[in-house]
Amino acid sequence: MQARKKTxxxxxxxxxxxxxxxxxxxxxxxxxxxxxxxxNIAAGTIYVHFTNKxxxxxxxxxxxxxxxxxxxxxxxxxxxxxKKNFLNIxxxxxxxxxxxxxxPDFITQYxxxxxxxxxxxxxxxxxxxxxxxxxxxxxVKDIPIAGLIALxxxxxxxxxxxxxxxxGLLKEIDVDMYAQSCWDAISNKED
Amino acid sequence: MQARKKTxxxxxxxxxxxxxxxxxxxxxxxxxxxxxxxxNIAAGTIYVHFTNKxxxxxxxxxxxxxxxxxxxxxxxxxxxxxKKNFLNIxxxxxxxxxxxxxxPDFITQYxxxxxxxxxxxxxxxxxxxxxxxxxxxxxVKDIPIAGLIALxxxxxxxxxxxxxxxxGLLKEIDVDMYAQSCWDAISNKED
Amino acid sequence: MQARKKTxxxxxxxxxxxxxxxxxxxxxxxxxxxxxxxxNIAAGTIYVHFTNKxxxxxxxxxxxxxxxxxxxxxxxxxxxxxKKNFLNIxxxxxxxxxxxxxxPDFITQYxxxxxxxxxxxxxxxxxxxxxxxxxxxxxVKDIPIAGLIALxxxxxxxxxxxxxxxxGLLKEIDVDMYAQSCWDAISNKED
Amino acid sequence: MQARKKTxxxxxxxxxxxxxxxxxxxxxxxxxxxxxxxxNIAAGTIYVHFTNKxxxxxxxxxxxxxxxxxxxxxxxxxxxxxKKNFLNIxxxxxxxxxxxxxxPDFITQYxxxxxxxxxxxxxxxxxxxxxxxxxxxxxVKDIPIAGLIALxxxxxxxxxxxxxxxxGLLKEIDVDMYAQSCWDAISNKED
DNA sequence: AATGAATGAGCATTCATTCAT
DNA sequence: AATGAATGAATGCTCATTCAT
Numbered sequence: 143m144q145a146r147k148k149t150x151x152x153x154x155x156x157x158x159x160x161x162x163x164x165x166x167x168x169x170x171x172x173x174x175x176x177x178x179x180x181x182n183i184a185a186g187t188i189y190v191h192f193t194n195k196x197x198x199x200x201x202x203x204x205x206x207x208x209x210x211x212x213x214x215x216x217x218x219x220x221x222x223x224x225k226k227n228f229l230n231i232x233x234x235x236x237x238x239x240x241x242x243x244x245x246p247d248f249i250t251q252y253x254x255x256x257x258x259x260x261x262x263x264x265x266x267x268x269x270x271x272x273x274x275x276x277x278x279x280x281x282v283k284d285i286p287i288a289g290l291i292a293l294x295x296x297x298x299x300x301x302x303x304x305x306x307x308x309x310g311l312l313k314e315i316d317v318d319m320y321a322q323s324c325w326d327a328i329s330n331k332e333d
Numbered sequence: 334m335q336a337r338k339k340t341x342x343x344x345x346x347x348x349x350x351x352x353x354x355x356x357x358x359x360x361x362x363x364x365x366x367x368x369x370x371x372x373n374i375a376a377g378t379i380y381v382h383f384t385n386k387x388x389x390x391x392x393x394x395x396x397x398x399x400x401x402x403x404x405x406x407x408x409x410x411x412x413x414x415x416k417k418n419f420l421n422i423x424x425x426x427x428x429x430x431x432x433x434x435x436x437p438d439f440i441t442q443y444x445x446x447x448x449x450x451x452x453x454x455x456x457x458x459x460x461x462x463x464x465x466x467x468x469x470x471x472x473v474k475d476i477p478i479a480g481l482i483a484l485x486x487x488x489x490x491x492x493x494x495x496x497x498x499x500x501g502l503l504k505e506i507d508v509d510m511y512a513q514s515c516w517d518a519i520s521n522k523e524d
Numbered sequence: 525m526q527a528r529k530k531t532x533x534x535x536x537x538x539x540x541x542x543x544x545x546x547x548x549x550x551x552x553x554x555x556x557x558x559x560x561x562x563x564n565i566a567a568g569t570i571y572v573h574f575t576n577k578x579x580x581x582x583x584x585x586x587x588x589x590x591x592x593x594x595x596x597x598x599x600x601x602x603x604x605x606x607k608k609n610f611l612n613i614x615x616x617x618x619x620x621x622x623x624x625x626x627x628p629d630f631i632t633q634y635x636x637x638x639x640x641x642x643x644x645x646x647x648x649x650x651x652x653x654x655x656x657x658x659x660x661x662x663x664v665k666d667i668p669i670a671g672l673i674a675l676x677x678x679x680x681x682x683x684x685x686x687x688x689x690x691x692g693l694l695k696e697i698d699v700d701m702y703a704q705s706c707w708d709a710i711s712n713k714e715d
Numbered sequence: 716m717q718a719r720k721k722t723x724x725x726x727x728x729x730x731x732x733x734x735x736x737x738x739x740x741x742x743x744x745x746x747x748x749x750x751x752x753x754x755n756i757a758a759g760t761i762y763v764h765f766t767n768k769x770x771x772x773x774x775x776x777x778x779x780x781x782x783x784x785x786x787x788x789x790x791x792x793x794x795x796x797x798k799k800n801f802l803n804i805x806x807x808x809x810x811x812x813x814x815x816x817x818x819p820d821f822i823t824q825y826x827x828x829x830x831x832x833x834x835x836x837x838x839x840x841x842x843x844x845x846x847x848x849x850x851x852x853x854x855v856k857d858i859p860i861a862g863l864i865a866l867x868x869x870x871x872x873x874x875x876x877x878x879x880x881x882x883g884l885l886k887e888i889d890v891d892m893y894a895q896s897c898w899d900a901i902s903n904k905e906d
Numbered sequence: 907a908a909t910g911a912a913t914g915a916g917c918a919t920t921c922a923t924t925c926a927t
Numbered sequence: 928a929a930t931g932a933a934t935g936a937a938t939g940c941t942c943a944t945t946c947a948t
Contacts, residue, residue, distance in 0.1 A: 174942075184910055195944090247445075254360075262491075296488035296490065297484045299487065304482070327514045376934090377936095381933065551743075568942085577938095636820075636823070644873075674877050705858070748922090758921095760929055762922090
């Protein structure tokens with residue numbers, strides 16, 4: 143049990159180090175050696191926990207996905223109207239991205255890895271059903287779900303990236319405004 | 334003259350081959366050798382036309398930037414209201430992206446290259462002034478220009494990416510709807 | 525412990541192989557691949573022991589320097605007069621050079637490496653003080669130490685080189701004579 | 716005739732440029748392209764005047780050799796005693812080396828080129844006979860000519876090199892002293 | 907489980923040389 | 928004679944992965 147815990151901790155340490163380095167140096171700017179050094183372990187040790195680099199990066203992605211899935215669940219209230227849920231969830235995601243920019247950075251880059259899924263689909267899987275329902279109720283436009291996701295998630299990563307370039311772009315108060323704008327993009331006028 | 338033209342052609346051929354391969358294998362999944370093979374030239378020849386890989390990729394980006402800049406210019410009519418210009422331009426960009434997916438793919442990836450600008454700023458530079466004006470006239474929301482760009486360009490790349498995953502997402506008719514949705518995201522309600 | 529020793533042995537093997545190849549092909553006529561092949565290791569292995577070619581060559585030089593420093597120390601007797609020490613040391617160096625021609629060959633070539641010191645200064649550092657003293661005592665001519673070194677070490681490398689061209693130039697007995705001649709070059713007549 | 720002269724000039728320009736660059740960057744630190752750039756000609760043009768790099772460098776060496784040969788001839792007076800001739804010639808060579816350090820630098824490096832002769836032998840060929848005679852007359856020690864050359868030319872290149880390291884080592888007046896010291900190294904005591 | 911030396915394929919880049927103009 | 932684009936072999940170096948300890 144103790145051993146089991148230690149192993150889990152090392153695995154997490156590797157994933158976290160990898161995430162940090164991908165953000166700093168780009169998905170392909172990192173080597174197993176770099177990760178090992180940064181995590182204060184031997185290069186060979188990574189292969190005790192992961193079969194290869196590809197699987198390790200997929201695990202990083204999986205870790206992030208679970209995190210966002212959790213976030214969505216936490217901000218969903220089945221008794222609230224869709225719009226309120228949407229704004230709450232979008233707000234939470236944007237805040238999470240801003241708090242840990244490694245997340246959106248990794249997602250955007252990982253989307254280009256051969257064989258990886260869209261990068262966003264998995265992560266926002268829990269939202270699909272909600273959107274489906276909202277579309278059926280004509281609360282949002284009659285656009286394929288993937289399109290609705292693109293219209294609302296696209297701006298989020300875009301915004302985070304912009305911040306790196308245009309300092310002071312986002313003041314605390316703005317987060318709501320951007321969530322609202324995303325809503326405006328997909329909501330039916332008669333909302 | 335003939336030689337001059339031949340030289341220019343070879344340079345273009347290299348850039349075009351690089352663009353295709355970046356899209357297929359990712360920005361870091363390509364080697365100079367691969368480009369040379371694909372372009373049917375010797376590896377060393379690339380260095381006759383570019384000082385190194387970095388400069389060559391920057392040239393690809395520059396080529397694309399000029400293309401989009403041109404597109405924007407062509408679809409702007411100073412006598413039309415801002416909304417109409419916005420919809421025309423967005424429509425044109427989205428269509429261009431769909432016609433040559435290598436463009437948005439390259440842009441998104443190149444944005445992560447060390448030292449490169451946001452990737453979108455350069456390309457949409459001509460739009461900045463238009464947006465500035467529209468904001469002053471309260472036609473669009475009081476959000477920093479970079480934010481307006483994020484809200485409207487973010488979905489475009491998002492959409493194109495989604496297509497790779499969700500086939501048949503975009504029918505001809507939809508383009509207008511997405512441009513309209515982007516507009517909804519930034520326009521003032523009283524529009 | 526066993527592993528440690530093996531590592532040290534491999535490092536030495538690389539340095540020795542490099543020294544031999546530099547002598548045979550010139551400082552710039554060798555490649556890392558050549559060294560690896562000759563040492564029966566993989567090319568990449570060299571980089572396990574040295575950060576790059578430059579550092580590896582500097583290590584070869586350092587190895588030689590230590591060897592000569594040691595030689596000087598062994599042939600110096602503080603109770604003997606300067607002339608006797610000089611002849612003994614010069615004799616020893618010349619013999620060492622003749623026994624392993626790779627040493628003077630490497631030194632001469634390494635002196636031209638960017639950023640390397642004169643190549644001789646480091647090696648004969650222990651002799652500087654002795655010469656300084658001898659000059660003060662007017663045992664040798666009033667010439668800057670570096671000049672005295674040039675007058676006495678210059679011929680040594682010259683001699684060794686000549687041997688490659690003019691076979692049979694040096695019989696056992698001659699060594700003393702050349703040491704004596706070097707002494708004649710710097711000693712005060714009234715010696 | 717005019718064309719012939721122009722050709723000869725270009726050939727000289729190439730050799731001179733090569734000599735300068737070898738001194739600055741080392742024998743192997745230069746490329747044909749560098750030489751061409753520095754000489755303001757096209758890379759291919761060098762091959763109009765020389766069959767390849769090797770032959771071109773041999774031509775640089777030949778040029779220097781002729782220069783030194785000439786110098787020796789000019790400072791030899793058949794009516795003067797050997798010692799006087801020796802001092803004059805050595806003085807002249809040392810001064811020439813100091814005036815144009817490219818000469819000793821090139822010679823020392825070229826001596827290590829595969830297949831090149833000792834580097835010094837050719838150059839001092841005219842002195843061999845003089846030394847032979849002097850040895851027969853017991854004016855100098857009974858040492859093989861090559862040894863005598865080593866004892867007297869070795870210090871010269873050594874001195875020139877030292878100057879790069881120890882500034883101010885050589886004042887005008889010193890040249891005579893070093894020539895004298897070289898003489899002391901080879902002359903018979905009863906001189 | 908952990909180590910880190912060893913591997914060798916692969917990479918970006920250089921360079922002497924060729925040759926069509 | 929002169930040019931300079933093109934070549935492709937060779938170089939120094941990196942890196943994911945293996946394996947004996």
